[in-house]
Amino acid sequence: MKRRDIIKGLSILPLVGGSTGWAASLHDTSKPSPEGPKRDFFKELGVTPVINAGVTMTFLSGSLMLPEVLEAINSTSHDFANMYELQDKVGAKIAEMLHVEAAMVTSGAACAILLGTAAAITGTDHEKIKQLPNLPGPRAEVIMQKSHRYLFDQAVTTTGAKIIDVEGAEEMEKAINERTVMALYFNAAGKSSISHSDFVAVAKRHNIPTLLDAAADVPPVENLFKYQKIGFDLVTFSGGKMIRGPQSAGLLFGRKDLITAARLNHSPNEAPIGRPMKVNKEEMFGMYAALKAYLERDHKKEWEDWLQRTKRIGSQLESLQSVKIETVIDPGPANAFPSLKVTWDQTKIKIKPEEVLVALKNGTPSIVANGKDDHLTIGVVLLRPDQVDVVAGRVKSILQQAI
Ligand SMILES: *Cc1c(COP(=O)(O)O)cnc(C)c1O
Numbered sequence: 522m523k524r525r526d527i528i529k530g531l532s533i534l535p536l537v538g539g540s541t542g543w544a545a546s547l548h549d550t551s552k553p554s555p556e557g558p559k560r561d562f563f564k565e566l567g568v569t570p571v572i573n574a575g576v577t578m579t580f581l582s583g584s585l586m587l588p589e590v591l592e593a594i595n596s597t598s599h600d601f602a603n604m605y606e607l608q609d610k611v612g613a614k615i616a617e618m619l620h621v622e623a624a625m626v627t628s629g630a631a632c633a634i635l636l637g638t639a640a641a642i643t644g645t646d647h648e649k650i651k652q653l654p655n656l657p658g659p660r661a662e663v664i665m666q667k668s669h670r671y672l673f674d675q676a677v678t679t680t681g682a683k684i685i686d687v688e689g690a691e692e693m694e695k696a697i698n699e700r701t702v703m704a705l706y707f708n709a710a711g712k713s714s715i716s717h718s719d720f721v722a723v724a725k726r727h728n729i730p731t732l733l734d735a736a737a738d739v740p741p742v743e744n745l746f747k748y749q750k751i752g753f754d755l756v757t758f759s760g761g762k763m764i765r766g767p768q769s770a771g772l773l774f775g776r777k778d779l780i781t782a783a784r785l786n787h788s789p790n791e792a793p794i795g796r797p798m799k800v801n802k803e804e805m806f807g808m809y810a811a812l813k814a815y816l817e818r819d820h821k822k823e824w825e826d827w828l829q830r831t832k833r834i835g836s837q838l839e840s841l842q843s844v845k846i847e848t849v850i851d852p853g854p855a856n857a858f859p860s861l862k863v864t865w866d867q868t869k870i871k872i873k874p875e876e877v878l879v880a881l882k883n884g885t886p887s888i889v890a891n892g893k894d895d896h897l898t899i900g901v902v903l904l905r906p907d908q909v910d911v912v913a914g915r916v917k918s919i920l921q922q923a924i
Pocket of ligand 1: 579628629630631632673709734735736737758759760761770771855
């Protein structure tokens with residue numbers, strides 16, 4: 522069966538959250554367009570459309586942009602704009618929305634980490650900006666906790682800076698010297714030897730700027746305000762995760778002098794290290810539209826909708842013998858939302874979770890979910906309303922066939 526036929530068939534079923542929440546306003550592919558069939562680019566290029574029953578993942582194209590974002594992109598694409606002015610205005614508006622001095626749109630959180638580091642190294646010194654990452658003299662140093670080292674810290678070293686690992690506030694204090702330019706905190710590290718407030722306090726005592734990477738750390742929406750209040754000088758969030766802006770956009774916000782310096786290290790300036798990380802005009806408008814829509818959303822209602830989805834899928838699977846379902850909420854700070862955990866007696870339903878995942882992925886439509894040895898995890902927050910029953914039906918039929 523073709524994807525379109527399945528979706529068409531499903532359009533007569535009641536849809537979870539069909540009349541509420543953000544998902545309802547996503548383009549409904551089951552509705553024929555009045556101008557006749559739309560050009561199908563997936564089909565034209567033979568690209569497999571995927572249902573994401575997991576979490577936001579870069580390799581799976583992040584998240585689906587909100588209708589407000591698409592509107593911003595489409596409606597602004599017919600005129601030119603001066604990019605300096607656009608950055609000024611979008612940045613000022615975002616700063617106002619997030620209660621900080623200044624903000625900018627970057628090409629994702631990884632870019633924000635790089636630009637934040639570059640800003641801390643160069644300030645507004647044009648000579649240094651031109652030379653980065655090949656500054657003469659000893660390398661700049663960025664302090665991180667040992668347990669916070671991660672793949673994305675390459676965005677720090679790309680500037681030529683060196684990372685100094687520390688454990689505990691005392692070691693952090695001792696590590697600070699005249700080469701130290703910044704201290705980076707990975708919010709979702711899981712284990713920290715220094716609390717947020719101690720980290721900020723030590724850095725402030727020595728006048729070292731702090732940057733917090735909270736890329737995937739909404740919901741809850743309050744996190745967009747929490748860390749600047751603690752005293753972090755710069756904070757970054759991805760645009761293309763749960764904020765549902767363009768995948769290649771992100772936010773960097775905080776202290777005005779640092780944002781000014783970060784912008785000097787970025788496009789549309791021609792020479793700096795951030796020039797290859799350009800953000801286009803439509804993404805700037807789109808990021809603004811995404812943040813505005815995210816802040817204005819009814820988050821309680823959205824959460825209820827997610828719980829309803831886990832219940833709806835769960836009740837369909839529970840009808841199979843030995844299947845147990847549980848709504849689990851990730852404690853965060855990344856991906857802190859409900860998912861459905863599914864377990865079964867593998868002597869009665871003779872299939873392993875990993876085999877279910879393969880069958881889901883290789884079927885039509887292709888579905889990506891997660892799982893471990895003894896359970897399957899079905900994510901609900903990235904499903905379009907019409908996909909909730911598709912996912913439930915597919916998982917059920919795969920399990921049923923193994924009885
Ligand atoms: C996703 C992520 C990034 C990278 O963000 P992009 O917006 O994709 O550049 C950085 N740090 C953490 C912790 C992330 O989860």
